[in-house]
Amino acid sequence: MDRVTITAARDRLSTLVDRARTAPVYLTRRDREVAAIVDADVLRRLLDDAEELADIRAAAAAQDEAERLDEVPVPWDEVRRDLGLS
Structure with missing residues (x-):
């Protein structure tokens, strides 16, 4: 795991972006991680997965709520038929 201070990152941004293609580079301020440089494709996948x-x-929460309220779900075939989508 690479950790670099923000101050040091200013002078080495191009190099850090290249390094981030294989692993995140964490930027620190006062020895705390405050940001990261990650490969754009990795970020896209992470956002899609999130x-x-x-x-x-x-x-799952909707299903739990339906069970808690003793609601009976409407079958998808019935919904499609009611909407004229069959």
Whole structure:
């Protein structure tokens, strides 16, 4: 894991961006990690995965809520038929 102070990163940004292609480079201030340089493709995948995980959690929460309220889900075939999508 690479850690670089923000001050040092100013002078070495191009090199740090190249290093970030293989692993994140953490930027520090007062010995605390405050930011990171990551490869753009890695960031895109992480954001896509985070969105997918948020959707999965929301679906699970909705299912838990339906069970807690004793609600009966409407079958997808019935919804499609009611909307004229069959």
